Amino acid sequence: MKKVILSLLFLLAQVSYGQWEWCNNALSENSDGLSIKSIQINKQQIIVGTDSGVYISTDNGKSWYPKNSGLTNNRIQTIEVNENNIFVGTDSTGGIFLSTNNGDSWVQKNGGIPDLGIIDYYIPLDFAIIGNKILVAISYSGVFMSTNNGDSWSRRNTGLLENDWVSCFLVKGDSIFAGSQAGNVYLSLDSGNSWIWKSHMDDMIQSMTLCNNNIYAGMFYSGVYKSTDQGNSFAPCNSGLEPPPDQHIFVYSLAALNGNIFAGTANSLYMSSDDGNSWSHKSNGITFSNVYALCTDGNKIVAGTGRGGVYISFNMGNSWYSDISSQYIESLAIIGNRIFAVIPLFGVFMSDDRGDSWYSNLTDLSDCIYSNIVSSGDMVCVGKSGSDGGVLFSFDDGDTWVQKNSGLNEPINVNTLGIHKNNIYAANEDGLYKSTNYGTEWNLLDYDVTSNPIYCFFSDWNNFFAGTFKKGIFASTDDGNNWFRKDTNTDLEDAWVSSFCKQGNNIFVSTEDHSVLLSTNEGISWIPCGSGIYSFGINCLWCIEDVLFAGTTYRSVYISTNSGKNWISKDIGFGNPSVNCFTSIDDIIFAGTSSGVFRAKLSDLTTDVKEFEPASSNSIYPNPAHDFINTADYLGWEYQMYDLLGNNVQTGLVNSENINISKLSAGFYTIRFFKEGKQEVKKLIKV
Numbered sequence: 302m303k304k305v306i307l308s309l310l311f312l313l314a315q316v317s318y319g320q321w322e323w324c325n326n327a328l329s330e331n332s333d334g335l336s337i338k339s340i341q342i343n344k345q346q347i348i349v350g351t352d353s354g355v356y357i358s359t360d361n362g363k364s365w366y367p368k369n370s371g372l373t374n375n376r377i378q379t380i381e382v383n384e385n386n387i388f389v390g391t392d393s394t395g396g397i398f399l400s401t402n403n404g405d406s407w408v409q410k411n412g413g414i415p416d417l418g419i420i421d422y423y424i425p426l427d428f429a430i431i432g433n434k435i436l437v438a439i440s441y442s443g444v445f446m447s448t449n450n451g452d453s454w455s456r457r458n459t460g461l462l463e464n465d466w467v468s469c470f471l472v473k474g475d476s477i478f479a480g481s482q483a484g485n486v487y488l489s490l491d492s493g494n495s496w497i498w499k500s501h502m503d504d505m506i507q508s509m510t511l512c513n514n515n516i517y518a519g520m521f522y523s524g525v526y527k528s529t530d531q532g533n534s535f536a537p538c539n540s541g542l543e544p545p546p547d548q549h550i551f552v553y554s555l556a557a558l559n560g561n562i563f564a565g566t567a568n569s570l571y572m573s574s575d576d577g578n579s580w581s582h583k584s585n586g587i588t589f590s591n592v593y594a595l596c597t598d599g600n601k602i603v604a605g606t607g608r609g610g611v612y613i614s615f616n617m618g619n620s621w622y623s624d625i626s627s628q629y630i631e632s633l634a635i636i637g638n639r640i641f642a643v644i645p646l647f648g649v650f651m652s653d654d655r656g657d658s659w660y661s662n663l664t665d666l667s668d669c670i671y672s673n674i675v676s677s678g679d680m681v682c683v684g685k686s687g688s689d690g691g692v693l694f695s696f697d698d699g700d701t702w703v704q705k706n707s708g709l710n711e712p713i714n715v716n717t718l719g720i721h722k723n724n725i726y727a728a729n730e731d732g733l734y735k736s737t738n739y740g741t742e743w744n745l746l747d748y749d750v751t752s753n754p755i756y757c758f759f760s761d762w763n764n765f766f767a768g769t770f771k772k773g774i775f776a777s778t779d780d781g782n783n784w785f786r787k788d789t790n791t792d793l794e795d796a797w798v799s800s801f802c803k804q805g806n807n808i809f810v811s812t813e814d815h816s817v818l819l820s821t822n823e824g825i826s827w828i829p830c831g832s833g834i835y836s837f838g839i840n841c842l843w844c845i846e847d848v849l850f851a852g853t854t855y856r857s858v859y860i861s862t863n864s865g866k867n868w869i870s871k872d873i874g875f876g877n878p879s880v881n882c883f884t885s886i887d888d889i890i891f892a893g894t895s896s897g898v899f900r901a902k903l904s905d906l907t908t909d910v911k912e913f914e915p916a917s918s919n920s921i922y923p924n925p926a927h928d929f930i931n932t933a934d935y936l937g938w939e940y941q942m943y944d945l946l947g948n949n950v951q952t953g954l955v956n957s958e959n960i961n962i963s964k965l966s967a968g969f970y971t972i973r974f975f976k977e978g979k980q981e982v983k984k985l986i987k988v
Contacts, residue, residue: 337605350377368404390425480506565592629892685717719758768798852880
């Protein structure tokens with residue numbers, strides 16, 4: 302299987318984290334990413350022009366490096382590659398730059414283009430190369446040619462209509478087509494020295510491509526046009542292209558691959574496999590709608606988006622891969638020093654450098670959804686649902702995978718996996734399956750999972766636990782052959798059990814409502830704990846040494862250092878994602894979230910944690926209140942205020958005796974005050 306690489310940029314020199322640190326290495330530390338204006342592929346290089354300069358990857362997007370030395374303007378508009386030469390066009394007064402050393406340095410090459418450097422209007426829009434001739438289209442100015450690798454340029458506007466300028470090129474053999482801002486199509490048969498008018502459309506042409514001997518034009522607001530007669534006439538071909546409500550069809554980019562046409566638009570990415578007669582969405586995995594740039598090479602298509610970075614597809618656009626910063630992480634696992642992260646729609650990604658970079662040998666090529674991943678010894682397996690559902694196994698640390706479905710009833714939709722005493726368990730809507738030979742054969746157990754759907758498993762030596770959806774906890778003491786209820790208190794009777802964790806002789810369970818419960822007698826009875834957790838729901842638990850971790854929905858991470866009696870928030874550096882899973886290597890904890898993978902050192906999270914103290918006498922008043930509450934007891938503290946739905950409605954620093962609450966709606970609120978490792982929570986009624 303083709304190895305798929307995630308897009309990455311900065312590499313960490315050493316493991317030294319302050320609180321939580323995002324470890325997905327995208328094209329930018331800014332979670333909004335960069336706006337990609339142009340893409341070129343040159344041998345093993347992917348070169349992208351962004352609004353913050355040039356970035357180059359030599360490993361299919363695994364790592365990206367800025368290449369801006371010598372550029373006086375980093376707002377890149379267009380890129381062209383000619384053997385060992387890279388040309389870029391920048392906006393404003395920068396003009397044209399050339400690099401002859403893979404982008405390590407740049408030299409300005411504006412000689413002979415008189416308008417560049419005068420006003421911002423004259424911007425290089427596109428390049429074309431034919432033989433030893435390099436053409437550049439300059440807005441408001443026309444076409445310029447260089448025959449000496451950019452050292453000098455001369456105007457080539459013969460045949461272009463007055464007050465019209467070229468916006469894009471298409472090279473077809475010895476011919477060059479040019480689309481203009483006025484909607485005109487021109488043809489040059491003499492390598493760009495002169496132009497012949499061919500046809501006209503009532504819209505600006507933004508991009509052109511060639512597919513199956515037809516010419517396609519992407520328009521500023523009227524979709525895609527096709528010519529079947531070498532540019533003499535064009536007709537719209539927009540069936541299936543869907544503009545945003547009350548808007549036009551903005552087509553920014555076009556590309557062709559293996560007889561298919563791709564169109565990057567303002568609201569999605571589309572593909573046509575029938576010469577433009579119909580279009581369908583091909584943006585599975587692209588989280589940003591504006592697709593500004595497209596480029597193809599071999600079986601690879603690369604898409605550049607507005608504020609979303611670079612995406613790569615190896616399967617004709619059926620799925621796209623980018624950095625995992627914007628992806629939902631379902632499950633994490635560890636074998637040795639290798640971390641596995643499951644992205645439900647795309648597969649299993651791995652890191653050998655503690656999250657600095659990620660790659661995959663197992664990515665989805667269908668409509669499957671991956672579930673959780675589990676490991677034991679040198680074996681790792683993951684379940685998936687969909688048209689090719691089942692259980693995938695790897696016995697070489699994830700380098701190769703084999704699917705083992707023998708005995709699983711179709712359709713095979715694996716919801717969750719578990720391991721107990723080297724036996725592997727797979728739960729789906731049909732029932733609970735068990736394999737004693739690493740998936741070679743599966744046997745259906747006598748367990749009615751349809752009435753007790755399993756959400757998670759947990760293995761203690763004497764008990765194998767199953768946490769269910771709204772049915773509490775079940776357990777087996779005979780390797781899954783027989784099951785019985787394992788909760789005697791009403792707190793778990795109707796609970797959605799989300800996770801288990803063991804610390805010493807204590808077993809903890811979390812639920813999706815707000816609860817952490819503790820059992821000290823192998824699950825016979827459970828008592829509530831978790832004072833201090835204020836969240837919509839608890840998704841996962843983890844333990845390192847004497848520290849417990851709880852991952853929550855919308856409120857990130859809480860830790861406890863006293864066996865779950867009290868909890869304190871530790872979400873600095875997170876933002877506000879949902880935390881779905883944990884794993885750890887040595888003293889480093891990894892959190893899989895709705896926004897990628899984060900990591901932190903245990904020592905960083907616990908150095909400022911003081912012994913939990915009894916509730917203070919600090920107060921807020923009046924309560925109920927209408928416009929202001931007096932918070933003099935909390936001067937110098939930070940605060941976060943939440944409504945009953947868990948929404949953070951107000952945040953700030955207490956720098957006066959009062960907090961203004963006049964803009965809040967009437968209702969019940971929770972206020973979390975925190976300072977230097979301490980936190981206090983108060984309830985408030987707004988009237």
